[in-house]
Amino acid sequence: MKRKRNKILIIIGIIILLILGGAFGTYKYINRVKNVKLQGSNEELKISQETEEKSTKENIENILLLGVDKEENASDTIMILSLDKDDNTAKLTSIMRDLNVDLGESNKVHKINYAYHYGGVEGSVSTLNKLFDLDINKYVKIDFEGLKNVIDYIGGIELSVTGEESRIIGLSKSGNVKLNGKQALEYSRIRKIDNDYYRTNRQRKVIMAIFNKAKSIEVTSYPKIISDLSSNIETNLSTFELLDLGKGIMSMNAEQLEGFRIPIDGSTEDLMDKGIYYLGWDEEVNKKALHDFIYDEH
Known part of the structure; x- marks a missing residue:
């Protein structure tokens, strides 16, 4: 099984919000987050x-993180954040x-x-719970359009x-390049030249x-970034839970943060149905x- 240690847990923009919010106690910005209960x-x-x-016995909480693509009306990024409150560790x-x-x-086959x-x-919560025998009842959803604004704001x-990537997003050169918000979003959505990996x-x-980049900007700019992100976020976590989560993650070091990917290596096969690519996998x-x-069961 392949496991990767991440030096930083910040994999999606949601966590940027949580960390900055936890660091600066910006209640007035986090209060802009849309709070919607699960039905x-x-x-x-x-x-x-x-x-x-x-989970109750081991004091672990699983939270669904969704990055949503409005163009497709589908989730572009699906992640599960697992917090071990006894050991003060996080797994993504x-x-x-x-x-x-x-x-x-x-x-009908679906992705x-x-x-x-x-x-x-x-639908996302129930599908993940059913497939993986999980207990997810908390979520955070972000519209990636909010990240575009943040990228532009930080310059x-x-x-x-690569050459193929630059061609698709309309750049005249490859190699090390500077992308604005629109280009960065298009880059992250490229799906024509390879696969989901x-x-x-x-x-x-x-x-x-x-x-x-955000780490290098002036602290006085953080409220604007948080404001842009918070207006593009929906969750059923309370303001207190968001701030507490941000502060908890901030207190962790690299060894307390771990990343993982499903499906694991060696458990998949490439499938085609009516010209559409799917990833077959051993459930x-x-x-x-x-x-x-998540539970250290070996």
């Missing part, structure tokens, strides 16, 4: 009672968007990111791009570039791998 019972959200009891699992899943549509298209946040980001990596590169193997990662 449905535990049964309807497919919450595993067994896993819920295990990336779920690849091309996984083929049954969303209840007769005789997991379309759980959001058909059922909103509740763009620098990335290394590379797409996920591009998204990670963009977010890390934002974080690194039981990956379910076990995810529980091993």
